[in-house]
Amino acid sequence: MTILTVVIGLVFVLLLLSLLATTIMELLASFFHLRGRNLIKGLRNMLATNDESEQILERFKDNSLYKHLTQQYGRQTQGPPSYMGAETFRSILFDIILEGEEVDKLKEKIDTLPDEDLRNVLNQLLRDADHELDQFKAKVEKWFNDVMDRASGWYKRYTQKILVGVGLVIALVFNADTFAIYVRLESDPQTLQQVVQMAEEFVSAQGEVMVRPADPELETSLNNIRELIDQRINYMRSPLGLGWDDVDFSSYGVYDWLAKIMGYIVTALAVSLGAPFWFDLLRKIVNIRAAGNESS
Numbered sequence: 561m562t563i564l565t566v567v568i569g570l571v572f573v574l575l576l577l578s579l580l581a582t583t584i585m586e587l588l589a590s591f592f593h594l595r596g597r598n599l600i601k602g603l604r605n606m607l608a609t610n611d612e613s614e615q616i617l618e619r620f621k622d623n624s625l626y627k628h629l630t631q632q633y634g635r636q637t638q639g640p641p642s643y644m645g646a647e648t649f650r651s652i653l654f655d656i657i658l659e660g661e662e663v664d665k666l667k668e669k670i671d672t673l674p675d676e677d678l679r680n681v682l683n684q685l686l687r688d689a690d691h692e693l694d695q696f697k698a699k700v701e702k703w704f705n706d707v708m709d710r711a712s713g714w715y716k717r718y719t720q721k722i723l724v725g726v727g728l729v730i731a732l733v734f735n736a737d738t739f740a741i742y743v744r745l746e747s748d749p750q751t752l753q754q755v756v757q758m759a760e761e762f763v764s765a766q767g768e769v770m771v772r773p774a775d776p777e778l779e780t781s782l783n784n785i786r787e788l789i790d791q792r793i794n795y796m797r798s799p800l801g802l803g804w805d806d807v808d809f810s811s812y813g814v815y816d817w818l819a820k821i822m823g824y825i826v827t828a829l830a831v832s833l834g835a836p837f838w839f840d841l842l843r844k845i846v847n848i849r850a851a852g853n854e855s856s
């Protein structure tokens with residue numbers, strides 16, 4: 561038994577917990593329309609930098625093309641759309657700027673916009689495009705894509721904070737103490753062998769990249785959670801000491817509780833890194849171990 565084998569087992573456990581946390585995060589994101597709210601945040605950053613110009617954003621959201629994006633299966637949803645293409649943004653923006661006028665009035669209409677920053681940005685893009693309409697359209701679409709790239713960073717940082725909280729709840733519910741799991745794997749070769757075998761089968765089944773749906777439906781997310789707990793996590797609960805069934809609280813001293821709390825915190829932070837991180841790490845370690853076995 562090598563340290564590398566123990567690490568494979570530990571990383572696989574953290575991957576499963578991260579998968580559970582990620583699925584729960586997807587459920588929360590769908591239920592609370594987090595992606596849509598982040599999109600609105602990005603649009604507000606572009607269109608409404610003060611209260612006076614908030615009307616531009618409201619007119620943007622009242623546009624028929626925007627409303628079409630909020631429909632699902634032909635029905636209007638409660639929240640904003642999760643995604644918008646650059647061409648769609650440009651089309652809606654031009655529509656609310658022109659207000660039914662011909663496109664040759666575009667420069668004149670831009671100068672009447674209430675938001676000074678928006679006026680300045682659009683006029684700068686128009687100058688950069690040498691007042692050529694097709695180039696100006698491309699410049700506006702690139703501006704949108706640049707802002708959405710930053711918005712993706714905002715969303716990632718925001719959801720990572722939520723993942724820490726979700727990870728901590730998972731650690732407490734399953735009694736998933738990273739330090740205790742490592743000790744159990746190191747001291748129990750039979751359990752370690754089972755976990756490592758599951759890890760190798762998991763990597764082989766997933767292939768090179770593990771892809772999760774970006775915005776799953778509620779029922780799909782719930783089914784993913786149930787399947788993950790029933791087929792993966794519950795199978796390892798008893799061998800790894802997960803759960804609270806066999807915990808003897810009377811044997812715990814102050815130091816034991818402090819160590820356990822630290823283990824929960826480490827688990828929460830590890831889970832917040834996300835399932836793709838742990839899968840990629842697991843795949844690399846499994847390949848290193850396989851290469852070492854072949855050379856032996």
